[in-house]
Amino acid sequence: MSEVDVLFATLRQAADPQAVECIENVVRHGSDRDLNRINALAFADTHHLDQEKTIAALLHAARIGAFEMTWNVLCPGCGGVLDSGASLKGVVHETYHCALCAAGYEPTLDEMVEVTFTVSPRVRRIAAHDSDRLPPLEYYRQIFFSSGVDLPEDFEVRFARIQLEIIELDPGEKAFVSLQLPAQFVIIFDAVTHSAQFIDVKGEPTDERQTLSMVISRAHALNETITLRPGLLRLTLENHTDRRVIPNVCIAGDELHDLLGR
Numbered sequence: 296m297s298e299v300d301v302l303f304a305t306l307r308q309a310a311d312p313q314a315v316e317c318i319e320n321v322v323r324h325g326s327d328r329d330l331n332r333i334n335a336l337a338f339a340d341t342h343h344l345d346q347e348k349t350i351a352a353l354l355h356a357a358r359i360g361a362f363e364m365t366w367n368v369l370c371p372g373c374g375g376v377l378d379s380g381a382s383l384k385g386v387v388h389e390t391y392h393c394a395l396c397a398a399g400y401e402p403t404l405d406e407m408v409e410v411t412f413t414v415s416p417r418v419r420r421i422a423a424h425d426s427d428r429l430p431p432l433e434y435y436r437q438i439f440f441s442s443g444v445d446l447p448e449d450f451e452v453r454f455a456r457i458q459l460e461i462i463e464l465d466p467g468e469k470a471f472v473s474l475q476l477p478a479q480f481v482i483i484f485d486a487v488t489h490s491a492q493f494i495d496v497k498g499e500p501t502d503e504r505q506t507l508s509m510v511i512s513r514a515h516a517l518n519e520t521i522t523l524r525p526g527l528l529r530l531t532l533e534n535h536t537d538r539r540v541i542p543n544v545c546i547a548g549d550e551l552h553d554l555l556g557r
Contacts, residue, residue: 299418302361310352317342318352322361322414327421332365332411334442353412362412367441369407372396373555374444377489394491395484411442431461431486431541439486450554457550461543464511464534471531474544476505478525483532485511485542493520493547500525507531511540 303319321329339349357364368378370393377391391407392399400407416424423429423437432451440446447453459474459481476496483492490511501524509518512535534540545551 302356302359302418305359306352306356306361310355311345311348314339314344314349314352317344318356322419327423328437330414330419330421331423331437332367332413332442333362334409334411337442357412361415361418363415365411365413367409367411369409369441369443370396370398371400371406372398374441375439375486375489376441394489395482397491397493409441409443427539431463431543434541435486444555446554453550453554454545457546457548459544459546460530461541462532464532464540464542466534466537466539469531469533471529472544474528474530476523476525476528477546480547481544482547483509483530483542483544485540487538487540488513488536490540490542492518495520495522496525497522498524502526504529509533509542510535511542512536 299322303315303322306318307315333353335350335353336346338344338353339346342349353362354364356362364381365379366382367376368391369375370377370391372393373395375393375395377393390399390401413423414421422433426434426438429437432454436446436450459476460472462470462472464470476494478496478498478500481494481496483494484490488511490509492507492509494507504527505523506529507521507523508531510533530544532542
């Protein structure tokens with residue numbers, strides 16, 4: 296028997312057989328997305344299982360090392376994951392700030408904390424185990440947003456309508472980007488560090504080149520909204536972290552709010 300066979304044989308002896316059979320089937324045949332940040336209640340509803348028995352099965356699966364359990368602190372505005380850890384004690388701080396929503400929150404267990412389960416690499420390796428290799432928008436889908444955010448299947452297509460630029464920067468890398476600013480509210484946002492810069496683009500269009508520099512770091516610095524005019528922007532982006540970052544420039548209008556409000 297393989298290690299996976301042994302783990303699920305052990306699990307069947309300790310948890311509801313129907314729930315275990317369903318979990319094993321998803322492990323063996325499901326997509327990578329299906330095995331990342333599983334919400335136990337949603338999983339039970341999707342597969343017509345008893346919720347309490349499903350929770351018990353996943354908890355036991357985590358205890359024997361088949362799954363990894365994570366506590367996630369969520370932004371109640373956009374549903375982004377503000378912090379995560381292996382225990383509740385490790386993630387609950389007095390306040391959290393969501394750079395994307397430009398809002399601060401005091402975490403509440405009922406409204407802002409979720410528990411999810413991700414398959415262990417020893418059972419099956421999935422793309423989310425090496426999240427820095429995920430395509431940028433897939434990182435948003437699988438890592439930045441919580442399990443409760445119902446992103447549409449055509450998320451990439453819809454996001455492209457409001458996206459002005461998206462770029463990947465390796466640790467220590469600097470990039471220069473030229474783009475045309477429309478007369479709208481624009482956000483520069485990195486989903487890895489949650490760094491954000493808001494730009495209120497208004498006034499008469501200009502032919503003069505405008506410049507802006509943004510340093511992406513772990514400091515979660517709060518940048519004040521700046522005002523620029525419609526026209527060409529020369530943007531400098533610097534990655535001061537030890538990970539790949541994926542800053543994007545997008546229009547913060549109704550379409551973005553519709554995507555995040557699902």
